Amino acid sequence: MALADLRTREAQLTARRNELVAALRAAPTGTDQAEDYSGVVSSPAPSLGRPRDLSVKAVQNLLLALGGLLLVVSAIVFTAVSWGHLGIAGRAAILLGLTGLVLAAPIPLRRRGLAATAETLAMLGLALLLLDGYAARQAGLTGLDAIRPQPYTAGLIGVVAVAFAAYGRLARLRSPIPVAVGLVQLPLAVLAFDKGAFWLVAALLATACADAAAWLAGRRRMAAVCFGCTWSLGVAIGLAESLETYEARSAWPLSGALIVAVVAGLVIAVRATRPWSVALTAFSAIALIAALTVPTRVVLESPWAVTPAPLAGLAVTMLAVLASRTASAVKAAPLRAAVVEAAVTATGTAAIATALLSTPVAVPVINALAGPLDWGGVWSGIGTTGVREALGAQSVAGPPDLVVLATLALACAVLALFVVRHGRTDGAASRARLHMLIVVAPAFASMTVAVCPVALGMRTRRR
Structure with a gap:
């Protein structure tokens, strides 16, 4: 009886499958279902509107990143708060040993094909190196506690960045060198942070010039990103400071720093792609107007203080026009086209800036x-005195x-x-x-x- 029931059920399922296969064959091409070589109906294709699940590799990388972040947080808590009975020297010794193990682990992991795990441990090693530097100063190792916090922090970041870049090259890892390039942006800014706005602008622009040289030498994307960040921040702070500078002793250095920023921005602009070249050229034109305005404004008396900015805008407009005329002398066609495009952008930006800077005389x-x-007397009696x-x-x-x-x-x-x-x-x-x-x-x-x-x-x- 049971065997007969099973055979009857099998016949029903077989008939149902044949009906579905026949219906599928009769359907027009492009439907969401298809039959594979064995005659089994495949599952319908997912709809374009439905969100796609993360791949196994993406989930693994996400879990690795979260695990590394938790380890960094635990290391910071351990260094600053926990295990107080050990003292800072004991904690520093434990951190130093742990740092060595963590930095040594990516090498065999990479050989076994576990690249993501190796990169995650390398980032953990970077955080441990910075914590080692903090613990060394807190423990007074070799008189490090005598150094002021600001120079020590800048020096520590620079040393760790260089060491981490060398470690990444030796271990043949991908992430250490870009991360080290990002860390190198900080030392000069940290040193100049409390020295005044001009020194901060000078530090940011000096770092941006180094990034520009690195990008021109190797065309690395990380160097270009760092240049954009440091250059934009330096120019923005310089422009804000130029509006509040009314002393000659601070106006001339600030003007020089902005001119350096203009040169660096234009050098990169003629070699960059759109829209970055347009943005760099426009901000360079505005920075050049500010650089020409600041030193002349401080030497003029109050009624004439409105004239330097429009005159500087006119001067930059004429310089851009002259640059477009001399661009034909450039032999390389791509570079000539880039120079002409930069000149056109600078001309329009300078003309708009000239109009905006002239509004005080309205x-x-x-x-x-x-x-x-x-x-x-013709207009008297209609309340025209209210106009004035x-x-x-x-x-x-x-x-x-x-x-x-x-x-x-x-x-x-x-x-x-x-x-x-x-x-x-x-x-x-x-x-x-x-x-x-x-x-x-x-x-x-x-x-x-x-x-x-x-x-x-x-x-x-x-x-």
Whole structure:
């Protein structure tokens, strides 16, 4: 009886399978199910919208990373808090032995094909090396406790970075050298952290120059990433400091540091790919404007303090145009194209910066242009005196405002000629920009002429 029931059940399942196979063969191509060579129906393909599970290797690497992180945390707690009855010297001795074992373990692991485990233990060894340095100073080993914390920290990071890079090359591991390059970014910044903004800018830019040299020599991605971080941070701090610098003794060094940043940024920009080349060129143009503005602003009196920034913007615009004209002398076509593109970016950035830096003269200029509305009797009686009060009657246009307006007119004219010369007028947007420049340049020139009587004190008396 039981055997007969099983045979009946087998026949039913076989018939059901044949029905499914026939239906699958009759289905159009591209369905989610398919039949393999044995006639067994394969499982449906996963939907594109469903999240995919992590692979076995990804899960293993994640667990290794979490385990290494937990070991680092436990080592820090052990060094700083736990086992107090051993004393810092005992803890340092235990850490030193553990560091040796951890750094020796990746070599046989790599030979056995356990690369991820070897890399994780190498990172744990790096953390233990830094903890060893901390414990050595706390224990007063060879008089290390006499060194001030800041120089000692900078020196420790530098020594550990060099040692870790050498260890990675000897052990033939991938992660130690990039991590060591990242650690090398810190010593100079740590040394200059409490020395003032200029020294911090100088430290960051010096590190960025070293990263640029390393990238040009070996084209390593980690060097490029570190250059971008240190250079951007140094330029940002330098620009912020340039807004608050009004003394010659600090203005000239800061200007020199920003010029170094400009040179390094442009050297990398002409060899980098988009969009990094565009970003480097734009920030380099802004940094050069700040570098030219700071030393000239501190030597001018208050009414003329608004003129250095627009004039510096005009100077950078003309330098960019000159660079685009001389780029044809470069023999290598890729480098010539990169120089031209950098010059175009710098020209546009400098022109925009010139317009933004000229906004402080807006109120005096509008006040001067609106003056006839108050002085003429035709407009009296309709409340036009409120216009001057809203704009600030005490803000009177002067010769500095004329200089800024003339600078804007000249910058627009130079930019229009640059657009025409490079043939960038194809397309509706390019033609619209050119027409706008052709209109704006005479408008600023007309405003300069209109403001002249007020700025030069040639007002006529009211009848």
